[in-house]
Amino acid sequence: MAPQQERPGEEHSPAETRQRILDAAERLFALRGVGAVSIRDITQAAGVNVAAINYHFKTKHGLAAEVFKRCIDPLNARRLELLDAVETRAGGKLPELEDVLEAMIRPAVERGFDHEQDSETFLKLTGRCLSEPNTEVEEIVRAHFEKLIRRFDAAFLRALPDLGPEELFWRVKFMAGALHYSLLTCGKQKNLPVKLRKTLDAEGLIQRLVVFTAAGLRASVSR
Amino acid sequence: MAPQQERPGEEHSPAETRQRILDAAERLFALRGVGAVSIRDITQAAGVNVAAINYHFKTKHGLAAEVFKRCIDPLNARRLELLDAVETRAGGKLPELEDVLEAMIRPAVERGFDHEQDSETFLKLTGRCLSEPNTEVEEIVRAHFEKLIRRFDAAFLRALPDLGPEELFWRVKFMAGALHYSLLTCGKQKNLPVKLRKTLDAEGLIQRLVVFTAAGLRASVSR
DNA sequence: GTCTATAACTAGATAGAC
């Protein structure tokens, strides 16, 4: 609950100050949403001066954009890396749908279960990606995912040659929703029955997600 | 962009004032999140006095709780109504999985496409249900959905007798995520390719969701 | 690069007149 606090007198290198601000802001934005966090909340938690935010990020929204970028960028880079590996491995043949799905799902779930990092913060911030109001943040989030989705859509189209592009569009949305919401659920552990907390691990969730979404993507079109 | 504004001098009945505040707050909370909206924003948009919020709802968070309750309650009531109808129709037999799913999915999608009401607001507010920070709001949302999920979980268990309760728990999460995220997508139409906006209708989305989630729920457990 | 100090404004809440 108590954010790491420091005597205001202490001094840090500029790079360290920047880092401390980003870390504190990430935690607070994830917890309360950008609108409900003041720059004073952030500077207090980071143990730096109020003016530092203006110096390093110009405005509060500039800071928010950086926070979300720092969260999304490595995640999506890893996804594209895994997708490349899957396609290379398949050679000239069609890649397995399950492998394409795993390239999308694994990086996020593993990051969400990595208790060496602040996984709780990651999970909540992930949730905010979908609901932060129309600011620089929304624009950044949209831009970064658009690129990713285009690349994966092509892979899905190849793995599911019988599916029309419109049908595929919606099914990919459903897949993203399932992934996203299960991550959020892990973040809000109050919602999890005690029995299930024990058996909750990254590998299990990845496999469950792959099985569910692969079946959904392959379903025959009419009811 | 410009909220409906009124000369401050105009007078309203108490019930009307209450209603106007709820409507304005709903729109603004959906758009920006509770934390980023001031009570002055709300009273200006509603054309009522600042003190009116305190009189009718005691605090800003009391108002927020009312707003979310007013959104969720009729939706979940309708879902339970449809589920009752499905089970009655099945008589002693197992209900069709697709029918149970439709009881869950139809009310939300139809409400999200009802352009006589402010469907945009509903879709965004739905998104906020998952991400509003730990306040009275989160408690209200959780409580209302817990009741619904318990009832539907039982129905799913009966329709899918081979699935273990743990497996079912996760698959229902995936289903809820798919539903939820596709609603949000309809709200943020910028994300929709122009071609798809034309063919977007409630019936089509309901059928797509039912087909996808039914296949996911029925998938054989191991990969 | 970092801090103090402060400008200029907005927040939620309420007392008391009407």
Next chain:
DNA sequence: GTCTATCTAGTTATAGAC
């Protein structure tokens, strides 16, 4: 029930000393 007026506290942002 509704409004005006006001309190106290907190807001972003910046100028200028160090």
